[in-house]
Amino acid sequence: MERQKSSKSFIIRHLVRIIVWGSVAFILMITLYxxxxxxxxxxxxxxxxxxxxxxxxxxxxxxxxxxSLNPKSFREKLGRLGYRGFPHxxxxxxxxxxxxxxxxxxxxxxxxxxxxxxxxxxxxxxxGNRIASIVHRDTxxxxxxxxxxxxxxxxxxxxxxxxxxxxxxxxxPLHLKYAVLxxxxxxxxxxxxxxxxxxxxxxxxxxxHGAIRQGGSTxxxxxxxxxxxxxxxxxxxxxKEFLMALTMEVMYDKDVIFxxxxxxxxxxxxxxxxxxxxGEASHFYFGKxxxxxxxxxxxxxxxxxxxxxxxxxxxxxxxxxNRRDSISQDMYRNGWITKEELEEVLEASVNPVGYSAxxxxxxxxxxxxxxxxxxxxxxxxxxxRGLSIxxxxxxxxxxxxxxxxxxxxxxxxxxxxxxxxxxxxxxxQGAIIVMxxxxxxxxxxxxxxxxxVSQFNRSTQARRQPGSAFKxxxxxxxxxxxxxxSLLSNEPKSYEIDGTIWQPQNINPVAENGLRLRTALARxxxxxxxxxxxxxxxxxxxxxxxxFRFSTPMKAQPxxxxxxxxxxxxxxxxxxxxxxxxxxxxxxVSMKTxxxxxxxxxxxxxxxxxxxxxxxxAYMMSSLLRSxxxxxxxxxxxxRNITFPVAGKTGTTNNxxxxxxxxxxxxxxxxxxxxxxDGSSVFAQGSxxxxxxxxxxxxxxxxxxxxxxxxxxxxxxxxxxxxxxGQLAVKNRCPEPMEEIFLHMHVPGEYCRFHK
Amino acid sequence: MIYFRQxxxxxxxxxxxxxxxxxxxxxxxxxxxxxDGSAAVKTEESISTETxxxxxxxxxxxxxxxxxxxxxxxxPDDAIAIxxxxxxxxxxxxxxxxxxxxxxxxxxxxxxxxxxxxxAKTYLLDDPDWTKRVREQRVRIRKFIx
Numbered sequence: 001m002e003r004q005k006s007s008k009s010f011i012i013r014h015l016v017r018i019i020v021w022g023s024v025a026f027i028l029m030i031t032l033y034x035x036x037x038x039x040x041x042x043x044x045x046x047x048x049x050x051x052x053x054x055x056x057x058x059x060x061x062x063x064x065x066x067x068s069l070n071p072k073s074f075r076e077k078l079g080r081l082g083y084r085g086f087p088h089x090x091x092x093x094x095x096x097x098x099x100x101x102x103x104x105x106x107x108x109x110x111x112x113x114x115x116x117x118x119x120x121x122x123x124x125x126x127x128g129n130r131i132a133s134i135v136h137r138d139t140x141x142x143x144x145x146x147x148x149x150x151x152x153x154x155x156x157x158x159x160x161x162x163x164x165x166x167x168x169x170x171x172x173p174l175h176l177k178y179a180v181l182x183x184x185x186x187x188x189x190x191x192x193x194x195x196x197x198x199x200x201x202x203x204x205x206x207x208x209h210g211a212i213r214q215g216g217s218t219x220x221x222x223x224x225x226x227x228x229x230x231x232x233x234x235x236x237x238x239x240k241e242f243l244m245a246l247t248m249e250v251m252y253d254k255d256v257i258f259x260x261x262x263x264x265x266x267x268x269x270x271x272x273x274x275x276x277x278x279g280e281a282s283h284f285y286f287g288k289x290x291x292x293x294x295x296x297x298x299x300x301x302x303x304x305x306x307x308x309x310x311x312x313x314x315x316x317x318x319x320x321x322n323r324r325d326s327i328s329q330d331m332y333r334n335g336w337i338t339k340e341e342l343e344e345v346l347e348a349s350v351n352p353v354g355y356s357a358x359x360x361x362x363x364x365x366x367x368x369x370x371x372x373x374x375x376x377x378x379x380x381x382x383x384x385r386g387l388s389i390x391x392x393x394x395x396x397x398x399x400x401x402x403x404x405x406x407x408x409x410x411x412x413x414x415x416x417x418x419x420x421x422x423x424x425x426x427x428x429q430g431a432i433i434v435m436x437x438x439x440x441x442x443x444x445x446x447x448x449x450x451x452x453v454s455q456f457n458r459s460t461q462a463r464r465q466p467g468s469a470f471k472x473x474x475x476x477x478x479x480x481x482x483x484x485x486s487l488l489s490n491e492p493k494s495y496e497i498d499g500t501i502w503q504p505q506n507i508n509p510v511a512e513n514g515l516r517l518r519t520a521l522a523r524x525x526x527x528x529x530x531x532x533x534x535x536x537x538x539x540x541x542x543x544x545x546x547x548f549r550f551s552t553p554m555k556a557q558p559x560x561x562x563x564x565x566x567x568x569x570x571x572x573x574x575x576x577x578x579x580x581x582x583x584x585x586x587x588x589v590s591m592k593t594x595x596x597x598x599x600x601x602x603x604x605x606x607x608x609x610x611x612x613x614x615x616x617x618a619y620m621m622s623s624l625l626r627s628x629x630x631x632x633x634x635x636x637x638x639x640r641n642i643t644f645p646v647a648g649k650t651g652t653t654n655n656x657x658x659x660x661x662x663x664x665x666x667x668x669x670x671x672x673x674x675x676x677x678d679g680s681s682v683f684a685q686g687s688x689x690x691x692x693x694x695x696x697x698x699x700x701x702x703x704x705x706x707x708x709x710x711x712x713x714x715x716x717x718x719x720x721x722x723x724x725x726g727q728l729a730v731k732n733r734c735p736e737p738m739e740e741i742f743l744h745m746h747v748p749g750e751y752c753r754f755h756k
Numbered sequence: 757m758i759y760f761r762q763x764x765x766x767x768x769x770x771x772x773x774x775x776x777x778x779x780x781x782x783x784x785x786x787x788x789x790x791x792d793g794s795a796a797v798k799t800e801e802s803i804s805t806e807t808x809x810x811x812x813x814x815x816x817x818x819x820x821x822x823x824x825x826x827x828x829x830x831x832p833d834d835a836i837a838i839x840x841x842x843x844x845x846x847x848x849x850x851x852x853x854x855x856x857x858x859x860x861x862x863x864x865x866x867x868x869x870x871x872x873x874x875x876a877k878t879y880l881l882d883d884p885d886w887t888k889r890v891r892e893q894r895v896r897i898r899k900f901i902x
Binding site: 666 | 840
């Protein structure tokens, strides 16, 4: 009996020992695991919590009295900046009101590197398409200029394609906090990461309805799940979620957890981009900062957490409203809003501001920009550091360029159906570069017809023969010895190149045997150009090309004068800038400033200039190229609504493989190229294929074409010459005297030999 | 005589004078201006001269002034950014070139200062006061170059 008793107590003692040691081991294991989890949580939270994609901005838009605008393009711009029309005077930032010939705007805040401005209401008074005056609506003060905010043109997304704007818990209005707590975890500030009451309540509700109607997860559990765990539904994952929630609660203050949660939650979809956090959501749904959200808007956003796309006001406003009302009633029951506030919410309709699905607004430009950025920043940096990159892009110019190219190519295909027979990847292509000639700012860049079909940037990567578009560099070289009135031979000649005979020909026959230099360039006369090139020496032309920084190789062959050696379109545009910028060649600039998420300037690109040719020669070239437009191969511009002074040059290559037009004023330069990637014929000259695109583009940009012309430098003088001899005209003798300009040191001293 | 004058006029006399003058040596003289309003073909220089004030100039000068103030406050980088903006609005704003030269001088980039000063000289040629300031600036730049 005693033996039996001692054996039983032995078993009990043993069992107790096992249980105790087992429990100790279990607790130790749990503690160790929690310690491991705390390290994971700490590592993640003490590092960068989110990847914030860097944003690329366009340049700001300057508006001033006297400026002409393209009304349609201007309104589109305002729309893209988030200005919304209302049938009443603007009351808050972003409001817009059209009142006859006036447009009232309540400007958004302007926040740019080294430049901050609070939004204010103003009125534009228009006379036709011209801004007559800009008036500060509150003070009545006439403003000399106003600056519109830069436009977001692209995000450097990471793999997740998430967009968020971080907010601090202190910025979040109380009613929004209450709304979120009501919707998701009203006992958040009373539990320790896990809420047994919440779990039991959810269990009861779900059993009662026979389906999953309510979740028992606390905010902390949701955060643990979203931040650290996969969405699979397993016991193991649930246990891990419990432990993590408890660990987080031990490690962090409630407000810190709530703040992370508010910035983390998924709240909808903007096209292919996921909207995360209440900061981004308040902009996406209601177009405002989180601090400005009303109770109704806060309740609507809180209602989205349960099913962001199911309850989205963009998808089903009525469902969204019901959910919002239900949350508002719960908020009232919790004593978090007053009866009046509840009634106000129930009366309010759900009015989301609308959005445009995200698209890269200038893909070829962004590629060019990105090509410059990696020097400083890796792709990972750009996808996560939340940088703001301010560029030179003008979205109005970009859109006009894209439209003009698309329409121009379609027009060509309609006129000659054989051009449109190619498959999409081999179709007729084009490129446009628009720059500000003095600063080198790239205002627009279109590298092809359709970025989704071909990402090859023909503006910066293509190497094409420029044809006659290269001639200005021959004539510029000639200005060392010749004048615009010098006579050039137009007689057919043969030249020997590497043992073979080359005979240049004119595209259109020219009757005269001798042409003045100005006329020869205006008519793009091949024979006279080669004559000039041979007289001045081909080596010197190669040197000129080097001086203008063409990176493609060029040889001292007679065909060089006719543009037989390939160039990169951007380099050609840049070279023409020199003529329009007093002989100074700017570097093409796409990026102006890079700012970090705290507004600190990281990079800044200043315009640096270097004189390539004297301003007198630059002026002479602009004058000669203006004749191309007034009386030469580009004279059709006059019939295409281009009434302001323009200097330009057409270009066509052998067998019509390339069609070019480069045109400029003191304010803007645009290069248009049309051709096939494989070198097939366009069957049209530059004046037919490229020039109409240029004309359409410029007609859409009255803000850049005020009609000014270059200031004549003191080293350029004017004389009256005989049009036949190019020498000084003899009074009463020369039948066609004409004004001509000369470099001071090259003023002709001889009187007309024909009419002495 | 009266009848003769009424029927024939002064034509014979004029004809005799012209014939005599044709025998004399003609000294070619350059036509100082077109022989009449339409006789001479004109290049663009004679057509476009800006007479009315350009509203862009006013807008551009606003930025120039902001740039000048930033420069006075010892912020040449911010000044340059604003002055570049002024340049893109109105490239003929000569004062803007002057202050760009000043900003680069402050930054110690003498070559850039020299280039901008040259442009200022071109664009402020018609203004004696500014021409003087540009000249003085040039002297200061030259001192650095030496």
